[in-house]
Amino acid sequence: MEQGRTTRRRGCKRLEPPDASMKRDVSKVLRPLPVENNDEDELIKEEYCFSMGFSKKPARVPRYSLLRQVGRGSYGVVYEAVARSSGTRVAVKKLRCDAPETVELALAEFWALASLEKRHENVVHLEECVLQRDGMAQKMNHGNQKCKQYLRLVETSLKGERIFGHSEQPSYLWFVMEFCDGGDLNQYILSRRPDPWTNQSFMKQLTRAVAFLHKNNIVHRDLKPDNILISQKSGTPVIKVADFGLSKVCAGLGCFEDASQEQVNKNTVNINKFWLSSACGSDFFMAPEVWEGHYTAKADIFALGIIIWAMIERITFIDADSKRELLGTYVRQGAEIIPVGEALLENPKMVLHIPQRTRSVMSEGVKRLLQDMLAVNPQDRPDAFQLEVRMNQVTRAV
Numbered sequence: 402m403e404q405g406r407t408t409r410r411r412g413c414k415r416l417e418p419p420d421a422s423m424k425r426d427v428s429k430v431l432r433p434l435p436v437e438n439n440d441e442d443e444l445i446k447e448e449y450c451f452s453m454g455f456s457k458k459p460a461r462v463p464r465y466s467l468l469r470q471v472g473r474g475s476y477g478v479v480y481e482a483v484a485r486s487s488g489t490r491v492a493v494k495k496l497r498c499d500a501p502e503t504v505e506l507a508l509a510e511f512w513a514l515a516s517l518e519k520r521h522e523n524v525v526h527l528e529e530c531v532l533q534r535d536g537m538a539q540k541m542n543h544g545n546q547k548c549k550q551y552l553r554l555v556e557t558s559l560k561g562e563r564i565f566g567h568s569e570q571p572s573y574l575w576f577v578m579e580f581c582d583g584g585d586l587n588q589y590i591l592s593r594r595p596d597p598w599t600n601q602s603f604m605k606q607l608t609r610a611v612a613f614l615h616k617n618n619i620v621h622r623d624l625k626p627d628n629i630l631i632s633q634k635s636g637t638p639v640i641k642v643a644d645f646g647l648s649k650v651c652a653g654l655g656c657f658e659d660a661s662q663e664q665v666n667k668n669t670v671n672i673n674k675f676w677l678s679s680a681c682g683s684d685f686f687m688a689p690e691v692w693e694g695h696y697t698a699k700a701d702i703f704a705l706g707i708i709i710w711a712m713i714e715r716i717t718f719i720d721a722d723s724k725r726e727l728l729g730t731y732v733r734q735g736a737e738i739i740p741v742g743e744a745l746l747e748n749p750k751m752v753l754h755i756p757q758r759t760r761s762v763m764s765e766g767v768k769r770l771l772q773d774m775l776a777v778n779p780q781d782r783p784d785a786f787q788l789e790v791r792m793n794q795v796t797r798a799v
Contacts, residue, residue, distance in 0.1 A: 465493060465577065476503045476646075481580060490580040491528060499571035504554050506646035507574045511541060513619050513645040514576075523610035525630060525643040526579045534572040541574070581641050583631030587727050589638065590626075590712055597762060599638065600713055601796045604767075606640035608785070608792040611705055614642070615672050615698050615785040622677070623647040624704040625686045626711075626728045647682065651675040651698075672698045673784050685718070685729040689746040689777055699779035702788060706774030707741060713767070714758055730757075741775065749777045766795035 465482045472479035477496035484491055496507040514527035530541040532554070554572065583589050586603075593599075607629070614621060621628075621642065628644040651672055680687075680694040688703035690696040710716065711728040718738060720727050732744040732751070745751055755771050756763045770791055776782045783791060 465491065467493060476506055482577075490582075492578045492580045494576040494578065496574045496576070497571055498554055498574055508554060509648055510576065510645040511574065512650050513648040514578075515541075516619070516650055517617055521610065521613045523606045523640045523642060524613060525581070525641045528577040528579070531575040531577070532572060533575060538575075578643075579632070579641070581630035581632045581643075583633045583638055586626035586629040586631065586640075586708070586712070587725070589631045590715070590728060591717070591726060595715065602638070603640055603712065604709055605792055605796055607642075607705055607709070608789045610640060610642045611701055612785040612789040615701070618651045618672055619645075620649045620651060620672070620675075620677065620698045621645065621647075621701050621704075622649060623682050623686075624701055624708065625683045626708060627683075629708070649677055673779075684743065685727075685731060685740045687740060687742045688779070689742045689749070690779055692743055692746050697779060699782050699784065702774050702782045702785065703742065703779075705788075706771050710755065710771050710775075713763055714756055714761065716757065745775075745777050764795065770795055 463485060465484055467480040467482045469481050470478060471481050471492070477494055480493045480495070482491050482493045483489065496503065496510075498504045498507050511527075511530050514525075515530065517524070517527075520526050531538050532541050533539075554574075584592075590599075611621070611624070623644065623646070624642070628642065630641040630643050632639045632641055675697060677696055677700075678694050680691055682691055682700075682704070686704040686707050688696060688700040691700050707730045708728070711730045714730075716728065716730050717726050718729050718731060719725070730741055731738040732741055732753075733739075734744070741753065753772065753775060755768050755775075770783075770788075774782055774788070
């Protein structure tokens with residue numbers, strides 16, 4: 402597709418959130434982390450955590466002031482805010498937890514981000530998560546058995562049915578995260594002239610982020626330009642992978658030779674053998690096996706291949722719901738455009754024309770790497786750690 406041209410996708414197939422009937426064993430999903438003192442009597446009023454704007458004479462200064470709404474989705478609202486103690490700008494995402502599917506999305510994001518013991522430059526950082534109900538707020542912690550409201554949320558997710566009575570007030574989870582001032586990948590790339598240096602930098606940053614997540618046993622499952630944010634605080638654009646509502650923490654993948662020895666890290670092998678069955682994600686970025694509902698972490702590699710291909714060649718479509726121009730690679734079938742993964746599922750022998758444009762700046766090394774990332778058979782794709790090595794090689798050769 403020529404640069405600047407867009408195509409309207411036939412009615413986009415929107416997948417429902419992960420099936421709430423799929424029960425989870427929380428003890429297998431979470432790594433145990435130290436629980437801070439967070440008893441029921443430590444609840445504080447909601448307005449002492451978050452307030453709109455700056456109140457002149459508050460009885461008690463709120464911890465965060467919400468400045469403006471910067472985004473809204475099906476399950477929540479995102480605000481730009483400021484931490485009153487430091488003046489630091491943060492993003493605050495408010496998710497309503499009143500149904501099993503929304504609770505599952507909220508808890509999945511919390512579990513994934515809170516399970517990360519180390520920060521990574523290319524993964525959005527969670528400052529804290531606050532559970533709010535009946536005008537009271539309490540900080541969320543892993544495995545906190547003293548917080549009854551947290552346990553109710555977990556029970557809602559596990560049983561797949563509403564636990565709170567209809568007369569009770571809904572709960573909200575407030576995620577306080579670093580603020581990214583450069584918008585998402587769609588906005589950043591499509592508002593600027595093509596820049597090979599930026600493409601190379603983003604390609605390396607994205608592969609580093611996915612390698613970090615897979616090393617920590619996290620499969621994102623919804624990688625797409627909408628969920629890739631840009632921070633410009635350092636003066637140079639920095640990728641931040643965000644939105645972990647559909648992610649999966651694949652626990653128990655590390656193992657010990659024996660109790661006295663150091664842990665043997667086998668994530669490189671095991672996370673790519675941990676089979677998932679919820680067909681979830683965004684259709685343009687879903688691997689063929691995800692459409693079938695039987696896949697591994699290699700599905701993230703496929704999604705990343707679609708993103709990088711679209712970014713390099715500026716392949717776009719018009720989203721049927723939002724009417725926005727979005728980055729995304731597809732296959733033409735007559736007047737319709739079909740997601741690459743869906744087309745490969747229908748015709749596994751189909752040859753992808755990479756690059757699409759006749760006069761492309763794509764190197765042979767990048768072309769071969771994209772073809773491998775988009776292989777029909779997940780076993781033929783590089784894993785995240787192999788991809789990181791190869792990406793460094795092909796970008797150096799450009």
